[in-house]
Amino acid sequence: WASVFNSLFIICNWQTPNHQDHLLIPECFDILTMVGNYSNAWMSMPSLQLEFRYDLGCMIGFSRRIVRHGVHAVEGDQIAWVWYMRDSVHIYARVPWCGWARGDYK
Numbered sequence: 001w002a003s004v005f006n007s008l009f010i011i012c013n014w015q016t017p018n019h020q021d022h023l024l025i026p027e028c029f030d031i032l033t034m035v036g037n038y039s040n041a042w043m044s045m046p047s048l049q050l051e052f053r054y055d056l057g058c059m060i061g062f063s064r065r066i067v068r069h070g071v072h073a074v075e076g077d078q079i080a081w082v083w084y085m086r087d088s089v090h091i092y093a094r095v096p097w098c099g100w101a102r103g104d105y106k
Contacts, residue, residue, distance in 0.1 A: 018070035038076030
């Protein structure tokens with residue numbers, strides 16, 4: 001099916017230290033979706049002073065380039081589907097820059 005995202009990354013049973021993804025477009029939100037048979041998953045966003053449960057079926061949208069984030073080890077089988085935009089794909093395909101989201105639409 002068609003998607004507005006130009007990249008997909010699948011992570012299986014992986015603990016990630018707190019980090020930022022510097023190759024992504026900062027103006028775009030990335031969508032992370034959790035599936036699998038697991039328990040006790042937590043995501044941390046230390047730059048926002050947040051830590052929350054990362055349960056099965058959870059979907060999170062945020063800029064992984066701007067916000068430091070990490071996922072703690074889990075018990076069971078965890079799969080994360082991560083949809084995101086890569087600037088290099090836009091440059092290669094000569095797709096115009098989308099800019100920051102706006103609320104005034106002027």
